[in-house]
Amino acid sequence: MSTAHTYVADRDALFADIEHYMQDHQQRDKKFAVILVNINHFRQINLAYGYQMGDQLLEGFAGRLRELARDQDYIARMGNSEFILVLPEILNIGHATLAANKISRALGVPFDMGTRQQKITVNMGVAIFPDHAAELIKLIQCAEKALMQARQSVELFAIYSHRQESDDIEAWDIESQLSDAHERDEFEMYFQPQVNLKTGELFGTEALIRWNHPEQGFIRPDLFIPIAENSGHIHKITWWTINAALRLLIDWPETSVPLKVAVNLSARVLPDPNLVDSVRSALSIWGTAEGRLTLEITESALMQDMSTSFITLDELRSLGVNISIDDFGTGYSSMAYFKYIPANELKIDQSFVRHMLENSMDQHIVKTVIEMAHGFDIDVVAEGVEDIGTLKALKQLDCDVMQGFYLAKPMSQENFINWLKGYHPEQFGIE
Numbered sequence: 001m002s003t004a005h006t007y008v009a010d011r012d013a014l015f016a017d018i019e020h021y022m023q024d025h026q027q028r029d030k031k032f033a034v035i036l037v038n039i040n041h042f043r044q045i046n047l048a049y050g051y052q053m054g055d056q057l058l059e060g061f062a063g064r065l066r067e068l069a070r071d072q073d074y075i076a077r078m079g080n081s082e083f084i085l086v087l088p089e090i091l092n093i094g095h096a097t098l099a100a101n102k103i104s105r106a107l108g109v110p111f112d113m114g115t116r117q118q119k120i121t122v123n124m125g126v127a128i129f130p131d132h133a134a135e136l137i138k139l140i141q142c143a144e145k146a147l148m149q150a151r152q153s154v155e156l157f158a159i160y161s162h163r164q165e166s167d168d169i170e171a172w173d174i175e176s177q178l179s180d181a182h183e184r185d186e187f188e189m190y191f192q193p194q195v196n197l198k199t200g201e202l203f204g205t206e207a208l209i210r211w212n213h214p215e216q217g218f219i220r221p222d223l224f225i226p227i228a229e230n231s232g233h234i235h236k237i238t239w240w241t242i243n244a245a246l247r248l249l250i251d252w253p254e255t256s257v258p259l260k261v262a263v264n265l266s267a268r269v270l271p272d273p274n275l276v277d278s279v280r281s282a283l284s285i286w287g288t289a290e291g292r293l294t295l296e297i298t299e300s301a302l303m304q305d306m307s308t309s310f311i312t313l314d315e316l317r318s319l320g321v322n323i324s325i326d327d328f329g330t331g332y333s334s335m336a337y338f339k340y341i342p343a344n345e346l347k348i349d350q351s352f353v354r355h356m357l358e359n360s361m362d363q364h365i366v367k368t369v370i371e372m373a374h375g376f377d378i379d380v381v382a383e384g385v386e387d388i389g390t391l392k393a394l395k396q397l398d399c400d401v402m403q404g405f406y407l408a409k410p411m412s413q414e415n416f417i418n419w420l421k422g423y424h425p426e427q428f429g430i431e
């Protein structure tokens with residue numbers, strides 16, 4: 001067996017080592033734990049500091065893991081930002097939990113990145129041999145599944161449980177029914193209004209998809225969009241959403257200001273070479289005037305492959321489409337790149353807006369984002385406005401547009417058009 005604390009990237013050697021632990025523990029009727037540790041936002045760290053510093057961070061991280069490990073523990077690198085720990089001879093799951101907590105505490109101290117100190121966070125997934133699986137690949141898969149669960153939750157780590165298997169079945173069911181959903185016309189578009197804070201006039205609307213399932217009722221996009229992204233259904237859905245959104249403009253063509261309609265674009269369709277052509281066709285089918293379609297792209301989607309996505313966005317802009325950066329503030333984009341993003345709108349994430357009255361830090365972030373965006377001639381939409389107090393504070397901070405439950409929740413097209421017809425700024429206290 002290779003010595004403890006090795007730092008390898010060779011998967012065959014790594015698997016052979018774990019295989020060895022399995023035989024050994026099986027013979028002696030003992031348990032061991034596998035912990036997968038993934039460094040969050042490692043890609044952004046690499047972008048911000050360069051790859052050399054990124055490698056240095058990995059070295060430092062491995063060093064900290066070694067410091068807190070026992071002599072007999074095994075540590076290796078699994079992937080780009082992922083490490084694997086094997087903790088031999090544990091008595092129960094509690095020992096693995098202790099180790100996971102120890103790891104997170106060891107990260108309280110930031111890493112030295114030359115000019116700056118960088119704090120990092122991790123997620124961890126834990127699986128136990130032989131309780132969760134007695135085969136190598138299955139055991140690693142259990143740990144991977146637990147890691148994925150941790151990444152989707154607010155918890156630092158997750159221990160594999162069989163309940164996750166039933167989640168997988170649910171995911172499969174949704175996936176198999178997605179293509180039928182399309183054929184059976186089960187998608188519906190909901191609309192949430194946006195109001196110009198400067199003038200009180202209507203500004204536009206965000207189009208939000210709903211899946212009206214015959215047995216399950218309304219299925220939220222949070223649940224089925226990620227599955228559609230992984231299964232490839234997202235391309236058809238995107239075509240449907242753009243057309244459903246542009247149809248609204250036909251059904252409701254006239255307001256005092258031309259209404260804009262905003263469609264959310266998944267990160268997965270941004271690299272699609274057909275995207276620009278599809279958008280061009282849809283605009284021509286519906287005879288949409290310039291400046292009336294907005295495409296929302298999350299900040300983190302933009303950061304995934306900046307050079308390609310910026311070219312695509314430029315092409316979309318040249319079709320007269322507005323580009324909005326969605327969920328801004330949650331994606332860790334660096335100021336160095338911000339000035340190059342070909343966007344004309346930015347949406348401050350609702351997590352900052354919703355508590356800005358009670359939390360002065362959030363208010364400060366909102367203020368700074370507005371000032372910065374205006375410096376680049378970019379309009380700011382605040383999402384998640386739930387009360388008049390927040391509306392007034394945003395107006396004072398020179399925010400351009402607001403959207404939130406205070407005005408209205410997302411509504412069916414029919415209800416939305418009725419809402420528009422009845423809209424008066426005074427009823428919301430907007431002067």
Ligand code: G
Nearest residue numbers: 207208209220221222225241264265266410
């Ligand atoms: O409307 P709701 O709160 O349920 O939306 C939840 C999430 O789903 C939001 O992040 C929203 O951006 C996303 N979403 C809503 N409609 C669409 C859509 O048509 N396409 C994509 N890609 N995402 C959507």
Ligand code: G
Nearest residue numbers: 208264326327384385386403404405406410
């Ligand atoms: O990720 P994205 O910004 O596209 O998400 C938009 C979602 O936010 C919509 O689906 C909508 O349901 C939700 N939303 C809009 N306004 C509010 C609000 O004022 N409060 C809360 N809690 N959610 C909101």
Ligand code: MN
Nearest residue numbers: 206264296326
């Ligand atoms: Mn959005």
